[in-house]
Structures are given as structure tokens and as C-alpha cells.
Amino acid sequence: MSADRRRVVVVGGGVAGLATSALLAADGWEVELLEQRDELGGRAGSWAKDGFRFDTGPSWYLMPEVFDHFYRLLGTSAAEQLDLEVLDPGYRVYFEGEERPLETRVAREDNKAVFESFEPGAGAQLDAYLDQAGETYQVALRHFLYTSFERVGDVLNADVLRRAPQLLPLLLRSLKSHVHSRFSDRRLQQVLGYPAVFLGGSPERIPALYHLMSSMDLDDGVLYPQGGFAAFVDTLVSLATELGVTIRTGATVTSIDTVALPGAKPWSRRKAAVCGVAYRGQDGAEQRVAADVVVGAADLHHLETRLLPSDLQTYPESWWRRRDPGPGAVLVYLGVTGELPELAHHTMFFTEDWETNFDGVLGDRRGHGKYVPDPASSYVCRPSATDASVAPEGAENLFVLVPVPADVDLGRGGLDGQGDPAVERVADAAIAQVASWAGIPDLAERIVVRRTVGPGDFAGDLNAWSGTMLGPGHRLSQSAFFRASNVSKKVEGLLYAGSSTLPGIGLPMCLISAELVLKRLRGDRVGGMVATPLVARRELETVGAGRGATS
Structure with missing residues (x-):
């Protein structure tokens, strides 16, 4: 190894930490990754019991071009790394008080025909809606998602200015x-409004610009x-290890170490530089790792307010008190005997007065x-479809998600109904709702595995600010250049990745956030994706031989 090879922790x-590690290793950095838990993947974890294997978080594979681009940077492709299957139906929706569900294709x-069957004229409207959504999505990929907004010119370029008459109204009105x-039909309004949940908000609180999300499932398919997504995480671990990343689990970082910057100007905010981190290993002993750069890919609130002294915090507690954490969630993992054809791979249950739902979860x-x-x-994933x-023969795997306030006082979940009472009440109500609305009257009696997760688990296990499920919600004041930056303003060499920072929430955004760290360290301010692969496939197959380690 070259003596002058720079080191990053x-x-x-x-997902953001693994992706960042792989990209930086491919770009020539010596990389060490520290994870406090024994398992990698963060929110995209995995849990197994009695022959059932559950993804513990993300369950939607959207923005496939982002995944494929990430893999191409590392000399491979999504097709090589993953066995991807197109879902048809994409998802099924049950509406409160309605016998007829809606299925997307x-x-x-085909989706135009579905919409037309619910509202005359809606098919043609959907055509125009998706045309605009697709165009907006492409503009976002070129100019908004793959940039850290370091300069005004990152946004105000000729292409964006030419489209300003179309883009500005989408920023200034709600979804x-x-x-x-x-669209006049309530059911269609809900189908087109539900992507707000992916963004930690509600249709009334996020900009109309995010209608671009509909192009992903109604135009491109799901x-x-x-x-499962455990297989996706496995590819990240494998690629990072092949590229020489040292991965340490059971390593709880206790501080980000800094040194004063010599000659710092009195008016400069940046007065220190990173020199490494301190962490507590599995044996309880404190250790230190030196580094030229530290990338915080954990919860930003935790990183800033727990691992840095107050005078070096770019985002102190007072900053967070003025921000929206987005929704929390109660998650329910169910192993069920027998088949459940009443549920698609993805099934949603929408209440009639869902604006009141959002007010409860996000605050009136x-x-x-x-x-x-x-x-x-609520939302139900049935991956066993x-x-x-993911399930024994003759049984089904269900993942149930109920948005609730991001409030750690709701408590933690547990096995077999032994979680905190508020969490278990939400789970019981969700199971009863699925049984009633989807016509599965014996659902509760067929459950043989049950585990719940509450906001207290998100906070306790993942250091999630306020027990949030996803990260800060994408209202306008927390989107694009208004979102927390991916670089510390006070500590040189400290960067951030993940759902708390740019560009935002979701697995594709975590992959993009990793690329934004790469671009920052390269001094690359050009908008859009990095064009050149970091490593050729034939190099990837040999570069990690004898170098990578996991402990």
C-alpha cells in the first residue's frame, strides 16, 4: 500500500456508509468503516425466525437507473449483482368503505385504462401528468440530485432557467x-398523493415538484x-470488501477527533480539522483510528450533537428544534400459515379522511x-408473493408499516405481542384492518411469528433523531439546497452521507449521497452523475484479493 495513500473513516x-466506502476505495482511498451493531445495512437490515426472513426496512426498488449507475461506477451492473423481477400488479390499494381495490400495472x-375506469377522462389526464413527471424527473437527475449546491451556478444553468416557467409553479404549490x-376521484388523488409518504411528508406539505415520483411506478414499473433488500446490502458489503475496505462491526464511535487549524482567521467559522475518531470495540475497550477525512453516514443529529463539542457543531440542538423529523412508524413482521392471495406484493390501505391521518402523524x-x-x-408488503x-413452503411473509408520530414515548416493540402497549395496540389495529378490508377474517389466528418495532427502536438501535422512520421530511424548507449540507462548516475534512443530508430520503438517495461525498473530495462541482467508471470489471475481480476485511 502506498505510504501517501490518504485514509478515510x-x-x-x-446503505450510505457501505456505498460511500466502496466508491472512495475504488477512487484510491484507504477506507475503514465502523458500525456499532453486529449487522450491516442500517434501516435496510434483515431478521429471521422459524424459517421466515424479513427485510426490516426498505421494500420498494424505485429509480433503477440510480442503482445501475452506482454499480457501473464500480465496474459492474444491477443485472450482474441482482436478480430483479418486475411486479405485476405493481401494487394494490384498498380504500376505506370501498369493495373495489385499484391495481397498478x-x-x-394499462395504467391509463385503470384510471379511466375510476374517472372518465382520467386516462388522458394521467398521460399528460406522467409526461410532465418524467420530464421533471430527468431535470432532477441532471441538475438537482447529483449536486451539493456549492455554487449558485449548480442550479441556475441554462437548462434550468429555460424550464423555470414550468419548475417554479411546481415548487410554490403543494402536491x-x-x-x-x-383528478376529481378521491381514490386517484390518493394514489397520486401517496408518494409523499416516501418523502416523509404529506401531499399538502411537500412541493408539487415531487409529482416526479409517479413516473417511477406508473411509467417505469416496480x-x-x-x-429481498438483504441481497442488495450483501452486494454492497461484497463490493466494498473486494475493493479493500476494512469493515468493523460492534464498533461504537464515541467521538470525532479534531485538531485546531493553525492560522485560522478570527472571522472564519472553520477552526478545526478532523484527525480521526474514537470508538468502543466489542470488548469494551476504547480505541482510536487516525484519518485525513471522516464521513458521517449515521444519523446527522447524533453525529453533530453527540460526537462533536458544541463549538464545532454546524447543526446544534437549537437547529433541530426548528426542523420536521417526518413520520415515525410501527413496523410489524408477521409469519402467517397458508396463502394470502388477497394481498399483492405491495398493498396499501387508505382511510377516507387521510388528511386527518397526516395531521395526526405530522402535527396539525x-x-x-x-x-x-x-x-x-397502512402499507403491507408480501414478498413471499x-x-x-422468505417464508417456509405453505406460509406467507408480511411486513406491515403504520405511520405514527416520530415520538420515542410511544415506546419499543417486541416479540409475540410483548412490546410496549402503545406499539402493540397499533399493530393489533393494523392486523384487524388488513383482515377486514382485504377479506381475510382468520388472519390473526394464522400468525405464527410476530415481531413489532416502534419509534423507540429507531432511536435506540439506529440513533434516529426523534425516532423518525426515514429522516427529515421533504417539505420545501428541507429539500434541495435547503436541506442539511453534506459537509461540516466548522470542521475541515468532515463530510456527511445518508438520509439526513443531501439529497434526501430513500435507498437511491443514499447511493447518490455517497457519490456526492466522492465528488466533494474530488472537487467536482459539475452537476449530474460521475461519467467515468472508477474501476473496470476485470480490475474489480482482482483488486481486493487479500485486502478487504470484516470483523
């Missing part, structure tokens, strides 16, 4: 207003990686407190 072994023309101006705009909605809208490896 990545804090956090979730793979092709746009709800945008959808309602085109994919699923066989083996009139200042009323947050509360757990009753009834609550597509993947035989």
Missing part, C-alpha cells in the same frame, strides 16, 4: 393542489430483487399536537 454501516397504457387540479398545521390516527392508513426464499 466512515461512521455507520448502513407495468405499462403506462395535493397539483393532483386535485387534474421491481423487486430476489432475496394549526398547532395541535401529534397523535396516532384511528383508523390509520414473489420470493420463495
